[in-house]
Amino acid sequence: MWTDQLKNALRLTLRRLSRQRLNTSLHIAGLTIGMSVCLMIGLFLRHELSFDAYHSKADRIYRINTVWTDNGNKSPHFSTPVPLGDALREEVPGLEFVAQWHPLGEEVVEINPQRRFAQKNIMLAEPDMLNVFDIKPVQGDAFAALRKPYQALLTRSTAKKFYGEENPIGKSFKFRNQFDITVAGIIEDFPANTHMNATMVMSFFKDEQFMQNSVTSWTFVMGTSTYVVLPQGTKLTDFNARLKGIADKYINKHETRPGSRTDFDAQPLHDIHFNSTYAGGGQWVQAVNANWLWVFGIIGLAVLILACINFINLSTAQALTRTREIGVSKALGAGRMLLIRQFMVEAWVLAFASGVLALGVSYVCMPLINTLMEKQIDYNFSQNPILITALLLGIALTGLLAGLYPAWILTRFNPVDVLKTGSQVAGDHRSTWLRKGLVVTQFSISIILLVAVTLMAQQVNYLRSKNLGFDHDNVVTVNLPQMNKASLFHSKLNEVTAIKNVSFSTSTPAAEGHWGTMMSLTNGDDPQRKDVTLILADPQFRDLYNLKLVAGRFLEPADTNLISRKLPNEQQIANVVVNEKCVKALGFASAADALDKKFWYGMNSGNAHIVGVVADFNATSLHNAIQPTLMTQVPEYYSLAGIKIEANHNLPQTIVTIEKAWKTSFPDQIFDYKFLDEQIDAFYKAETRLYTLFKIFALLAVVISCLGLYGLATFAAQQRTKEIGIRKVLGASVAGITGLLTKEFLALVLIALVIASPIAYYAMQQWLADFAFHIDVRWQVFAGVGIVAMAVAFLTVAGQSIRAATMNQVKSLRSE
Structure with missing residues (x-):
């Protein structure tokens, strides 16, 4: 019997909705918008919250982080010294697996002279990375490959990019124009919801030239990540105590700086994506602020609630047009529950139609959302029964929220009064105030x-x-691959009339990954020593970036400390230029007072002689306050060319000219450039x-x-x-x-x-x-x-x- 009633209710609902097309369209439009937003935000949250959850040992995987403490100031970092891996294997019994991986920057891969790529996200990994994480081999012996030097596992997409439809197993490619790497296997592409989205996995060959990292130093940290799988039931506090013992044994052996120490701590795998505390430029996928995930979730629900409020107000606005219909139904014996069921069927039909439309809207809009957010959010509904189930539950709940109040208010009329006056709604002050309250809620959110x-x-x-304190317009930056050929590149650029200035340095004035060291007016054992940002730059640095000189002079060619560095540490004196913030941090009264003063700084434990002071400039993003900054010359460390282009010259043509100079100077390297203002953006x-x-x-x-x-x-x-x-x-x-x-x-x-x-x-x-x-x-x-x-x-x-x-x-x- 109930099926007949349902069929009758559906028939009446469809007939009424088709007759009132404008109102039906308004109902569906509001709910579709709300459900679309809620659905897309739900997909986004599902993507973010599922990071690294697909690994079978995810609840027992921990990353070891390094935390430096100096006079109470903590500097956490996501990576560890390379020797930590072997120390954990030898000194902490019972660990299921210990594995390390090291990220490489953009590297030149040459398949043949005609096929060369600037490849990003290359991972050097130990064999046990395959035991720690669910990395899926497709072809070849992945474990054997990672046990041998100069072997590579390519992801499916990278293999296709390098070799097309050919079988890549056994083929080799040139790496950095000097190493021959053999392709030993294929693995599945890493999913988008992982913090280590590698395109290629190469064997963790402990060669300092190959890794560009120290493999024996306990104090040198340059990107190597260490992971462990703890046995079931292991207390994290006990494991962290073992980590403290290792740090004390190998690092914290100095007695002159009691306020300075290094520690290691274990971070759960599921926390990595939501914790930005452990900084470092080697992370391929940046952590997200978990608070903003809450904000997006609240916004999604708020928009859906707005849509339900809209549905309620539109439904109650139609009350006067339906009072006679309701009165007649009641007079003919229809009970209130039957009428409520009729209205709820209408609400669910509208919610279902809106849900179907929301599904289509989301499918069309998600590629745009992925582009905007630079994400790879999966929105394939047909292959995800959980999403379909969630959508159906959402439709049912939305229909209930949107339809219950109108159904309740429209079915409580007295049939005699309704048939006599045609209205029973006017005197319902509580309903009026509720509707007004809903509108206030809507506009408050808006x-x-x-x-x-x-x-x-x-x-x-x-x-x-x-104003950042320096000039960044029309500045092009190029990474320098080899300093022994950089002078030729410099001279070629100086021949170009469209180029105003060229400077070599370790970074631009504003960058994400500045070098850093410590400084003190006494020595390195000073418990009051302070952090200082370090920029190694040539004399043209000031003119190119238009730094304002406050006192003294800028660096000159004669200031290079190449010769003095051959002397004992206490006799090494580097001429340096500092900013005003550095002057204050060192305790000098003014820029003029700081001139000709000397202080200790941590690079090679040398001494610095202040020859100039520049006005403060923002060395990082405006999220951060201006930091003490020191500039000096060490030419062999320069890794970046800054090129200032005249404002009135053809920019694209000048870039072509720079590329020609590059190919003449570095014929084996891929030319890649960036605009400084885009980097700052x-x-x-x-x-x-x-x-x-x-x-x-x-x-x-x-x-x-x-x-x-x-x-x-x-x-x-x-x-x-x-x-x-x-x-x-x-x-x-x-x-x-x-x-x-x-x-x-x-x-x-x-x-x-x-x-x-x-x-x-x-x-x-x-x-x-x-x-x-x-x-x-x-x-x-x-x-x-x-x-x-x-x-x-x-x-x-x-x-x-x-x-x-x-x-x-x-x-x-x-x-x-």
Whole structure:
């Protein structure tokens, strides 16, 4: 019997929905938007929360991190000294597996003279990496390959990129133009949700020239990661105690610096993607802020709730058109539960239609989201039953949330009163206040998002336009592969009239991975020694980047300390230039006072002689405060060429000319260049993405809120039809009636502004606190957003109000 009732309810629902196409479209549009946003955010969260969860031993895998402590200041890093791996195997019994891997930067791979690639994400790995992680071999003996030097496992996509459809096993390629590497196997591509997304795995051959890392030093840390698999039941505190013992045995043996020590700690695998504490430029996939995952989840639910509120308001706005239908049904014996079931069927039909459309919208939009977020989020619904199940549950829950209140309110009318007056809704003050409260909630959420978008736009613009203390326009950077040929490259560039200046250094003034060391007015054993950023640069560095000289002079060719470095440490004196922050950190009263002073610095435990002071400049992103910075010359360490191009010259043609000079100087290397201003913009990529997403969310929230407001305006206009007719008979103008109908809705928006403002203020203050340099949150932002919200609300309501005000008064008076 219930099946017949369901069929009848479905038939009636489809008939009614097809007759009221506008209202049906509004219902479906709102729910589709809400469910699409919720679904896409759900896919994003699922991707982020599943990082590294696919490994069978994931709950027992730990990465060992290094933590340096100096006078209470901790400097954590994700990598460890290479000797730690063997020490763990020999001195910590019971560990299931210990494995190390080392990331390489962009390397030149030559298949043949005509096929050369600049390959990224190359991993050097020990054989037990295959036991620690679920790396899937496809072809060849992966374990045997990683036990031999100069062997490589290619991922499927890399093998196809290098060799096409040929079988690559046994073939060899040239690595860095000097090593012959044999392809010994193929492995599956690493999934997108892992922190070690390698394109190639090569054997962990402990050769310092090959690894570009020290393999014996306990104090040299350059990217090597160490992983362990702990046995079931192992207490992490016990294992960390063993790590402390190893650190004390091999590193913490100095007695003159009691405040300085090195420690190792074990970090669970599932924590790596959500913990940005352990910094380092060798990480291929940057950690995410877990708080922002909560924010996105809340936004997804908020947009869905907005859509449900919109559904409720639109449904109750139609109450006056359905009261007679309900009254007749009740008079003919229909019980309230039967009527509620009918309304719930309508809600679920609309929710199902919206869910299907949301599925299509998500499928179309996810490639755009992946591009925007630089992610590879899987959105193949057909092969993921969990996603389909979640979507069906979401449809059922959305239909329940959206349909239950309208069903309850529309089925409680007294049939006698309904058939006599045609309305029972007008006197329900509780329902009226609830609907108004829902509209206030909608606009509060919308205003919070609008304030966030406005302040994000201002902050991003501030980040991009702030004077960083150096010139970065029209500057091209090129990594230098070999310093013994760099002089030829330098001379070739100097012949180009379009090039204003050339400088060799270890980095640009602003970079993610500056070198660092310590400094002190006494010696390296000083417990009060301080951190200092280290830039090795030639004399042209100042002119190219237009650094402002405050006192003394900049570096000169004669300042190079190549000769003095052959002397004993205490006789090594390097002429250096420091910034104003460094002057203050060393305790000098002024830049002039610092000139000609000497201090100890950690590079080769040498002594520095201050010959000049430059104005402070931002050496990193504006998330960070300006740090003490030291510049000196050590030519053999230069790894970067900065090239300043004249502003009035053809930029593309000049790049071609630079490439010709490169090929003449480094014929075996691949030419790759970057613009410095683009590198600086990349510092704020996360903020730019966030700003773009919030713009989308804010727009959708406003659209949904307007649909809800439209529904309430329709309801109010219908409810007051007779009142409007009487007012018109008594001489009220259209403008007066329009103002009467719109002012209460504008009051709701004003209330929403009052509620939303402190919430938005607090949230944005927390976001801006992540920046050392940021804008102030001004009241004008809230005033502007309030005006925009009021204007949007007025335009939404005005149409219904004017239509009601211009209605024929005879019809108005007869409507009830």
